[in-house]
Amino acid sequence: MLFAIQLSALVVVMPGLFPLLFVSGFITLHVLVEELVRRLDEYSEREFRDGRLSTPLYALTPSLLTVPQYPDSRNVLEPNCTRCPHLAETRECISWGTGPLDSPVLVVGEAPGSGAPEADLWKGGNWTGMAYTARHSGRVIRDLMESVGYHDAYYTNAVKCFPPDVPASEASGSSSEPGSDGGKVSNREPTDEELATCRTHLVTEVEEVEPDAIVPTGKHATETLLTLDEKSLDGFTDHVLTPIDCEALSTPLLPVLHPSYQNIWIARLGYESEEYRERLREELDGLCAGG
Ligand code: SF4
Numbered sequence: 001m002l003f004a005i006q007l008s009a010l011v012v013v014m015p016g017l018f019p020l021l022f023v024s025g026f027i028t029l030h031v032l033v034e035e036l037v038r039r040l041d042e043y044s045e046r047e048f049r050d051g052r053l054s055t056p057l058y059a060l061t062p063s064l065l066t067v068p069q070y071p072d073s074r075n076v077l078e079p080n081c082t083r084c085p086h087l088a089e090t091r092e093c094i095s096w097g098t099g100p101l102d103s104p105v106l107v108v109g110e111a112p113g114s115g116a117p118e119a120d121l122w123k124g125g126n127w128t129g130m131a132y133t134a135r136h137s138g139r140v141i142r143d144l145m146e147s148v149g150y151h152d153a154y155y156t157n158a159v160k161c162f163p164p165d166v167p168a169s170e171a172s173g174s175s176s177e178p179g180s181d182g183g184k185v186s187n188r189e190p191t192d193e194e195l196a197t198c199r200t201h202l203v204t205e206v207e208e209v210e211p212d213a214i215v216p217t218g219k220h221a222t223e224t225l226l227t228l229d230e231k232s233l234d235g236f237t238d239h240v241l242t243p244i245d246c247e248a249l250s251t252p253l254l255p256v257l258h259p260s261y262q263n264i265w266i267a268r269l270g271y272e273s274e275e276y277r278e279r280l281r282e283e284l285d286g287l288c289a290g291g
Contacts, residue, residue: 068142069151070121071098074130077204083197087161092117095125097156097205098132104288105150106211106251107132107141108202110220110258111159111190126162131155140259141217148281154209158224159190159198195224203228206249213243213287214251218258225253237269241279243287252287256280 047053074096082088095112113134115124124134132138132155145153165188190198202224206214216222219236226232228248233239236255244253257265266276 068139068146071130071133071155074098075101075154075156075205075208077201081160081201084159084161084194087159087163087194090164091161092126093129095131095133095157095160095162096129097154098130099154100152101154101209103152103154103209104212105145105153105215105284106206106209106213107145107153107155107215107217108221108225109137109141109155109157109217110224111157111187111194112162113137113187114162114164125157125160131157131160137217137259140262141256144256144259144262144277144280145215148277148284150284153215154205154211156202156205158202158221159194160201161198163188163190163194189220195227199224199228203249206251211251213284214246214249214253215284216253216255218255218261221258222253222255225249237265240265240269241276241283243283254280254283254287 044053075098076094076096080088081094092115109132112125112131115126115128115134117123117127119135122133122135122139124138125131132141138155142153142155145151214225216225219233222236222239222244223233225246226244229246239255240257241254244255246253256262257269263273266273269276271279
């Protein structure tokens with residue numbers, strides 16, 4: 001008797017549960033497929049770099065992966081700038097800013113990496129001449145900004161030429177040390193002198209774009225902007241996604257994690273990936289609405 005009652009109750013309730021089961025099943029499947037694709041993507045990238053695979057997955061199936069919009073213009077401020085002679089000697093290209101000059105958001109990185117000249121598309125600013133066009137930094141930060149509704153952000157770097165950690169005479173040679181983006185020469189942090197010299201270009205860009213918010217990616221990009229106010233940071237991670245006034249530029253800064261460390265540090269800061277994006281969206285929407 002009890003069994004018959006339970007069965008009848010199930011028959012009555014089941015039709016209502018079907019949509020719920022369908023939706024939760026779909027979401028679970030979507031998350032699993034996304035994770036699988038991400039792992040395959042990383043694996044194929046590693047194999048490609050090590051020469052065991054002729055083409056990485058992202059080049060074969062870009063529609064399966066998150067491929068943010070690739071820039072097609074560059075904001076050249078001083079062609080063949082040689083204000084830093086040693087960087088002019090070792091760079092391949094000056095990595096100029098990219099994006100609309102009326103963008104509400106200006107994203108600032110530290111400096112271009114050595115890049116990956118063998119890559120099909122995301123070779124990096126040192127080879128493309130456009131900021132944030134490397135696979136491991138450009139794709140990640142562009143994907144983040146697009147996912148929160150800012151597909152039209154302007155991207156640039158505090159220092160626009162690749163700072164190698166070896167002398168110019170060796171940089172064009174056959175060093176096998178991989179760079180941050182898969183190139184042949186690793187890069188170092190820019191010096192204070194290089195940051196100060198190139199800061200005039202950065203200020204020019206901010207004056208041209210007049211963004212509502214500046215998004216420095218990582219500690220060093222944030223610090224170089226705060227230098228304009230003669231301020232410094234103690235504990236960068238405490239300031240992530242927290243607006244900071246920058247009087248010299250009359251524009252608030254909204255620091256985000258450096259794309260190379262984004263995935264690790266999102267969790268360390270106590271966010272789920274979606275929560276981090278949501279907070280970024282809220283803060284940017286607030287700053288841009290206020291602008
Ligand atoms: S880093 Fe900036 S200032 Fe120095 S040479 Fe390159 S573009 Fe010119």
